[in-house]
Amino acid sequence: MATKLTGPVRVRFPPSPTGALHVGGARTAIYNDLLRRSLGGSMILRIEDTDRQRSDPEMVAQIQRALAWLGIEADEGPFLQSDRVEEHRAAARRLLEEGKAYHCFRTAEEVEEKRREAEKRGQTSFYRVFFEPPTPEEVARRLEAGESYAVRFRMPKGDIQFHDLVRGDVTFAEAVLDDFIILRSDGSPTYHLSVVCDDAHGGVTHVIRGEDHLSNVPKHIGLYRALGAEVPTFGHLPLIMGPDRKRLSKRTGAASVEEFRDQGILPQALYNFLALLGWSPGDDREVMSREEMTEAFTVERLVSSAAIFDYDKLRWMNAQYLSGEPLEEILSRLAPFLDEVGLADADAERLAAAVDLHRTRAYYLQELAGYIVPYFRERLDYDEDLCRKFLGQADLPAQLDLLTERFGAIEPFDLDGIETAIRGLAAEVEVKAGVLIHPTRMALSASKAGPSLFHLVEAMGQEASVRHLGNFTAYLRERSGSVEA
RNA sequence: GCCCCCAUCGUCUAGCCAGGUUAGGACACCAGCCUUUCAAGCUGGCGACACGGGUUCGAAUCCCGUUGGGGGUACCA
Numbered sequence: 001m002a003t004k005l006t007g008p009v010r011v012r013f014p015p016s017p018t019g020a021l022h023v024g025g026a027r028t029a030i031y032n033d034l035l036r037r038s039l040g041g042s043m044i045l046r047i048e049d050t051d052r053q054r055s056d057p058e059m060v061a062q063i064q065r066a067l068a069w070l071g072i073e074a075d076e077g078p079f080l081q082s083d084r085v086e087e088h089r090a091a092a093r094r095l096l097e098e099g100k101a102y103h104c105f106r107t108a109e110e111v112e113e114k115r116r117e118a119e120k121r122g123q124t125s126f127y128r129v130f131f132e133p134p135t136p137e138e139v140a141r142r143l144e145a146g147e148s149y150a151v152r153f154r155m156p157k158g159d160i161q162f163h164d165l166v167r168g169d170v171t172f173a174e175a176v177l178d179d180f181i182i183l184r185s186d187g188s189p190t191y192h193l194s195v196v197c198d199d200a201h202g203g204v205t206h207v208i209r210g211e212d213h214l215s216n217v218p219k220h221i222g223l224y225r226a227l228g229a230e231v232p233t234f235g236h237l238p239l240i241m242g243p244d245r246k247r248l249s250k251r252t253g254a255a256s257v258e259e260f261r262d263q264g265i266l267p268q269a270l271y272n273f274l275a276l277l278g279w280s281p282g283d284d285r286e287v288m289s290r291e292e293m294t295e296a297f298t299v300e301r302l303v304s305s306a307a308i309f310d311y312d313k314l315r316w317m318n319a320q321y322l323s324g325e326p327l328e329e330i331l332s333r334l335a336p337f338l339d340e341v342g343l344a345d346a347d348a349e350r351l352a353a354a355v356d357l358h359r360t361r362a363y364y365l366q367e368l369a370g371y372i373v374p375y376f377r378e379r380l381d382y383d384e385d386l387c388r389k390f391l392g393q394a395d396l397p398a399q400l401d402l403l404t405e406r407f408g409a410i411e412p413f414d415l416d417g418i419e420t421a422i423r424g425l426a427a428e429v430e431v432k433a434g435v436l437i438h439p440t441r442m443a444l445s446a447s448k449a450g451p452s453l454f455h456l457v458e459a460m461g462q463e464a465s466v467r468h469l470g471n472f473t474a475y476l477r478e479r480s481g482s483v484e485a
Numbered sequence: 486g487c488c489c490c491c492a493u494c495g496u497c498u499a500g501c502c503a504g505g506u507u508a509g510g511a512c513a514c515c516a517g518c519c520u521u522u523c524a525a526g527c528u529g530g531c532g533a534c535a536c537g538g539g540u541u542c543g544a545a546u547c548c549c550g551u552u553g554g555g556g557g558u559a560c561c562a
Contacts, residue, residue, distance in 0.1 A: 016562060051562060108560050115559095119486070150560050167490065176488055176558095184560040191562045215489055215557040238491070239555070247555080273497095276511090280498055284510045303498075305491050306555060313497065313512040323525070361524045422521095437521045449523030 005165075005233075005299060007039030010205045013067075013074065014046040014081075014195070017059035020256035021066040023309070024210060024240045024248060027274040031237065031302070032208050033072045034275065037294040044202050045074035049082045050194050066257040070267050071290065076202075081194050088189035088197050091227060092151045092182050100226040101182060102133040104152040105142055128155070128179045151183035153192075153223065160218040165208070165235030166302045172218045180219055192219050200229035208235040211306075235299060237278060238306040248309050260314075264365030266333055268325065269318040277310075278303045287320045315363045322368065323360040327352060330359060330368075337369035346376045353459040357451045371450070375460055380446040380468060382475050390439045391480045399429055400443070400473040403436060404466055413462040419454045443472030 011032040015025050036043045045067070049055040060078060067073070095101035114130050133154070134142070142149070155178060161171045182193040189197075199207060214236045224231045242252035249255055254263065260270055272288060280303070281288065281296035288296070322330065331352060338344060343351075354375045355368065362368035374380055390396055403425055410417040422440070426433045437453045444460050457465050 014562095018562085048562065054561085104560085112559085152560090164490095170489070172489070178558095181560045186560080188560085190560070195562090210556090211490065212556055212562090216562095217489095236490080236556095241555080243496090245554070277497065282499075284499080286497095286511055300502095307498090308496060310496050310512065316512055319525085358524095360526090432521085434521045441522065447523085451523085453521060 005035075005039060005206075008041035009036060009039050010041055010044070010203050011036050011208060012044040012046055012199065012202060012204050013072075014048045014198075015063050016048040016051065016054075017056055017063065018051065018054040019059065020258050021063045022248075022256055023260070023270075023274060024255075026066070026070060026257050026270070027240065027277060028209060028237060029067060029072050030070070030271060030275050031279070034294055034297040035206065035208060035299065037290075038297040041205075042075035044079065044204070045077035046079045046081060046198060046202070047077075048191075048195075049080055050189065050191055052082070062258070066261075069261060070257065070271055079198075079202075081198060084194075084198060084201070085189055087201070088194050089183065089187065091197050092189065092193060095153065095182070095226055096151055098226075099154070101151050101153045103139045103143070103149045104181065105134060105147055105149050106131060126178050127152070148185045150181050150185045152179050153182045153219075153226070155179050155219075155222050156225065160221050162217060162221060162231075162234060164214075164217075165206075165233060165299045166238075166304050167214075167236060170214070170217070172215075177218055177222075182223070192216065192223060196220050196223040196227065196229070199232060200224065200227060204232050206233045206235065208237065211236045211238050235302070237302065238304060240277060241306050241308045243308060243311075245308065253309075253311065264337060264367065264369075265314065265318050266321045266325070266365070269314065269321040272321075273314045273317045277307045287317065287324070319360075319363045322362055322365075327356055327359075331355060334365050334369060337365045338372065341369050341373055343369070343372060343376050346372075350375060350459070350461060357455055357459050361451065371445075374445045374447075374468070375464065378467075379471055380443075382442065382446055382472065384479065386446075386448055387442060387476070387479070390442065390476060393435075393439075394480075395429075396435075396439060397473050397476050397480075399425070399431070399436060400439060400469060400476070402429070403440065404469040404473065407457075407462065407469060408466050410462065413458070415454055415458050418457045422454070439472070439476075440469065444468045 013025075013029045013032050015021060032043055035041075045064075047060050047063075049060075064078065092101065096103070111127060111131075118130075133152075157174060159171055159174050160177065161169065164170050180192065181190055183189055217234055217236075221231055240248045242248040242255075244252050246252070250259075254260055257270070261267070268290075271290065272286075272293070275288075275293055276286060279297070279301055281293070282301055285292070285296075334355065335344075338346065338351075351372065354372050358368055358371040362371065384391075403422065406421040406425060407418075410421055422436055423433050426436050438448070441450055441453050441456065442448060444456055444465060450456060451459075460468070
């Protein structure tokens with residue numbers, strides 16, 4: 001089905017640099033990205049740093065890194081909202097001159113008090129019901145006296161109605177609309193003025209953002225009109241909830257992109273998962289490449305109800321990518337995790353073989369790195385509880401001696417040779433193959449679970465296999481001796 | 486309080502706009518198959534239209550209400 005929207009579009013992603021990139025923000029960026037890619041057009045990255053106290057310049061780089069990691073590149077920016085405050089002030093001045101805004105000499109405390117009173121009486125508080133705008137004479141007089149003032153926007157008469165891309169028609173009755181501050185008494189522009197100015201200035205055609213902005217739309221539309229700018233098309237995405245059904249936050253679990261990255265989630269998996277949290281292609285596809293998602297993306301398939309973040313499904317999605325992506329891709333994503341466990345310069349060939357063997361068994365890169373460790377460690381530590389069963393088999397050390405010997409003699413050291421050695425020895429000493437297979441797995445990986453043993457031995461290589469097997473046999477002799485004594 | 490938004494399995498969702506389906510898929514869970522172990526994979530199972538009124542031959546689908554959830558209500562963004 002063809003979308004009703006036509007490109008090219010101009011979208012934007014405006015994070016505030018007050019913290020790491022949140023997955024909710026990331027999802028908003030993803031839908032903007034998908035919209036831009038599917039319809040053609042461009043995306044602007046704008047850093048919303050109007051709130052100087054809470055803004056941290058460090059965060060800008062961090063947010064950019066997180067976006068780049070996800071594979072989202074803006075066509076323009078990052079622009080800093082604070083770079084254009086002079087333009088924002090000029091806009092406020094213009095509105096003042098045109099009578100579309102007025103000087104407000106009331107203090108915040110005064111207004112607040114009036115509000116509380118009204119609330120106590122069970123009434124809705126409205127600035128413009130309680131206070132009259134000052135007359136020109138009053139303005140002149142108080143300005144003369146050097147009184148400070150804020151600039152308040154005069155909300156135009158009439159209901160505000162608009163068509164939201166994900167919610168359909170939304171109406172705010174005139175009676176519910178109030179005048180609001182656009183320039184603080186310290187001369188700084190408020191968020192509402194700034195976004196509208198910047199979006200208009202940037203020629204933004206589609207504003208896709210979180211539902212927390214839905215009730216700001218009347219203010220923004222009022223401003224666009226007063227400024228003589230074209231009103232963009234809006235789309236408000238439902239928020240992402242945590243398992244507690246409250247807005248997702250770090251309190252209830254990982255909530256920032258970098259946390260997932262550090263846990264070993266692949267960017268492809270997070271992008272795919274987030275895209276599906278509030279959108280579906282309309283058929284049964286779930287694991288989709290960015291190209292497939294771009295191709296299938298339409299705003300009418302955006303879901304309008306809030307979704308709970310499902311960590312389990314993300315984990316599954318990651319496992320899908322872990323086993324499905326090209327090995328080279330996995331290897332390069334795994335590198336930092338190998339670094340962490342001290343395997344920064346492991347032999348590339350053996351590493352690739354080991355990773356390929358374990359990738360279908362891991363949910364996270366971190367976990368995968370853990371599986372690789374035994375391949376490159378000189379000696380392994382064996383857990384006595386896990387080895388209990390083997391410690392009780394008196395014949396085992398002698399059998400493993402024989403196996404170690406045969407492993408050393410296999411030429412070439414390949415799957416066939418390995419299997420023949422194990423099965424052959426088992427037949428000779430008259431035990432089932434499993435009797436040798438399980439302790440050998442323990443010997444090589446210090447774990448009772450893992451890939452098919454023959455493959456494990458092959459990937460481990462002759463030298464390391466013989467070494468681990470020898471060490472393990474010695475361990476068995478030592479422990480069973482001490483247990484008996 | 487007031488305003489706006491939302492409501493299908495435990496979770497993500499398809500189906501709704503253009504009423505008629507055994508209400509479909511995925512995650513999770515359970516069972517079986519496969520198997521040298523663990524995963525993966527395959528097969529099957531469990532499991533939902535929030536409630537109440539309408540409209541209609543017929544309602545998950547359309548309308549109204551209730552309940553529940555979310556967001557907003559700033560000289561925060």
